[in-house]
Amino acid sequence: MSSAGTDERAFQALTQKISRARGLSCESYKNKCLKRRIAVRMRARGVHTYDDYSRLLDSDTREYQELLDALTINVTKFFRNLETWEALRPYLRKLGDAHADLRIWSAGCASGEEPYTIAVLVLETLGEGRAVIDATDIDRLSLERTQQAKYPHAAFTEMPAALKRRYFRDDQPLPGVRQLVQVRQHDLTREPPPHPPYELIVCRNVVIYFERTAQERLFQVFADALAPGGVLLLGKVETLFGPARERLTLVDPRERIYTKPA
Numbered sequence: 001m002s003s004a005g006t007d008e009r010a011f012q013a014l015t016q017k018i019s020r021a022r023g024l025s026c027e028s029y030k031n032k033c034l035k036r037r038i039a040v041r042m043r044a045r046g047v048h049t050y051d052d053y054s055r056l057l058d059s060d061t062r063e064y065q066e067l068l069d070a071l072t073i074n075v076t077k078f079f080r081n082l083e084t085w086e087a088l089r090p091y092l093r094k095l096g097d098a099h100a101d102l103r104i105w106s107a108g109c110a111s112g113e114e115p116y117t118i119a120v121l122v123l124e125t126l127g128e129g130r131a132v133i134d135a136t137d138i139d140r141l142s143l144e145r146t147q148q149a150k151y152p153h154a155a156f157t158e159m160p161a162a163l164k165r166r167y168f169r170d171d172q173p174l175p176g177v178r179q180l181v182q183v184r185q186h187d188l189t190r191e192p193p194p195h196p197p198y199e200l201i202v203c204r205n206v207v208i209y210f211e212r213t214a215q216e217r218l219f220q221v222f223a224d225a226l227a228p229g230g231v232l233l234l235g236k237v238e239t240l241f242g243p244a245r246e247r248l249t250l251v252d253p254r255e256r257i258y259t260k261p262a
C-alpha cells in the first residue's frame with residue numbers, strides 16, 4: 001500500500017479509537033478539520049505518525065483531554081456579529097407577544113458569551129423573567145467557563161458599551177442575566193434536545209465543523225424541536241439544507257434566520 005494509503009488507514013484507526021474510548025463521534029466531523037486539529041496535538045507532543053500518537057494516547061490518558069480541547073474550537077464573543085442580533089430583535093419581540101415565557105436553546109455555546117448575549121437581548125426587548133435559556137456544549141472546560149462567567153476584555157469588543165454598563169459588573173454578567181441561563185453538557189451529534197419545544201434555537205459556528213450528513217441530521221432535529229412559529233438562527237456562513245429546508249422558511253438570508261410555520 002502507498003504511504004498515503006497507510007496514513008489514511010492509520011488515521012481511520014485513530015479516529016475509531018477516539019470515538020470508542022471517549023464517545024466522541026469523530027465520523028460526524030469533517031476529516032479536514034479532524035486532521036488539522038490532531039496535527040496540532042502531534043506537533044505539541046513531538047510525534048510524527050498517527051500510530052505513534054495512538055500509542056501516546058494509551059500511555060498518557062490526559063492527552064485525551066488535550067485532544068478534545070483542540071478538537072472543539074471555542075472562539076466566541078459577546079454580540080458576535082452585532083448586526084445579526086439587531087436583526088433578531090423583531091422576531092424576539094414577536095415571540096414575546098405570542099408567549100408568556102420563551103424557551104431558548106444556545107446549542108454549542110462555548111464559554112457562554114452567546115447565551116449571555118441572548119439573555120441581555122431578552123431583558124432589553126421583553127423585560128424580566130421572560131425566558132429560560134439552555135446553554136449547551138460538548139466541551140466540559142467551556143461549560144466551566146460559562147458557569148464562572150468571568151470574561152477577558154477581548155470578549156466585549158463587539159458589545160455596545162451602554163449594554164455592558166447596564167448588565168455587567170467587573171466583566172461579569174449581573175445575577176439577573178445569569179439566572180436566565182441553564183448550563184449543561186450535551187453532544188449535538190448523539191443526544192436529543194434537552195427541553196423541546198423551543199421558541200428560539202441559536203446554533204452558530206458549530207455545524208461548519210460537521211460532515212454533511214451530520215449537519216442534515218441536526219437540521220432535522222432543530223426543525224422537530226422548534227415550536228410552531230419558532231425561530232432558528234445559524235452562523236453567518238451556515239446554510240440549512242436537506243429535508244429541514246422544506247420545513248423551515250428562510251426569512252433573513254443575510255443573517256441566516258429561519259422560522260417554522262405556525
Ligand SMILES: C[S@@+](CC[C@H](N)C(=O)[O-])C[C@H]1O[C@@H](n2cnc3c(N)ncnc32)[C@H](O)[C@@H]1O
Pocket residue numbers: 072073074075076077080107108109110111114136137138139142186187188189203204205206235
Ligand atoms: C466556534 S464555537 C461557537 C460558539 C458560539 N456559538 C458562537 O458562535 O460564538 C463552536 C462550539 O461548538 C462546540 N461543539 C463542537 N462539537 C460539538 C458537539 N458535537 N456537540 C455540542 N457542541 C459542540 C465546541 O465545543 C465549541 O464550543
